[in-house]
Each structure stands twice: as structure tokens, then as C-alpha cells.
Amino acid sequence: MPIDIMPRLIAELNRRSVAARYRIAELDSEALVDAVRAGAHLVGLGFNDFLHPSLTFVSLFRAQPHIALPRHHHLAKSRSLSLHQMIEEPYIFLNFPGARAYYGGLFDHHRIAPNIRFVVDSTEMARRLVEGGFGYAGRVVQVSGQDVIAEQ
Secondary structure, three states: OOOOHHHHHHHHHHHHOOOOOOOOOOOOHHHHHHHHHHOOOOOOOOOOOOOOOOOOOOOOOOOOOEEEOOOOOOOOOOOEEEHHHHOOOEEEEEOOHHHHHHHHHHHHHOOOOOEEEEEEOOHHHHHHHHHOOOOEEEEOOOOOOOOEEEEO
């Protein structure tokens, strides 16, 4: 089962060093690479969507695509879904480089044109729109029992 990596990682770091303090910054992939290369951050956690040859990428897990649905959506209790089942549903498009390439690639691979209703620049905005019942969004990691795995 896919995991939300940050809580588990922080719990392990706290177990190893109770006195440690952390600064967590949410950055897009390009800004994350720039911050690590400039020495502003010692480490960066991200997806391998914007690798730079001067940095070493260590895979922590293999992410599976998920679909975030409103809690009361008629497909929310499904064990798995295909993108074809979502073709008429309003899609909340994540408009930043990594997500744009990743989800665009999934739709292209399946020859599907999503029904884009909203274009957003943050996963938090997408999550709020999903919670409000305005559509579905792609996710790379499962964040609650309500996320449904998309079949590839």
C-alpha cells in the first residue's frame, strides 16, 4: 500500500534524535533542486521528475497513482478504478511541472482527454476542491482511506 512518507520519516528521525529540530519547506521540484544545490537545504524529498546530474537520487518507495474523490462520490468506495471510468467526471488539474508531466503522461498513455474543470497550482487547493465535491484529482500517495487506487 502506498504511504504518506513525511509522518513516517519524521517519526523515525525523532526516534533517532529526540532533540533535533526541522525546517520543512514545500517547494516545486525545480525550486527544491535549486535549494539543495545552493546549500539552502541539506536534503530534499521529492519525486524523480526533475533530477539534476549533480545530485544523487535515492528511491525511498515506488509511488502508485491514486484518485482523490469526494467522500460521498458514487465511486469512492471502489477498491480500484480505471481512468476510463473517470472520463466524464470533472477533473482538477494540478498545474505544476512534475504533476503536469506525470498525470499528462498517464492520460496520454491511455488516450484519454480528462474533463478539466479546474486548473490549480497547489495540491492543497486540489484537495480542498475535491473535499468540496467539485471533482477528482490525481495523487501519488494515499492520504486517507478515501483515496482510491487508479489501475494503470
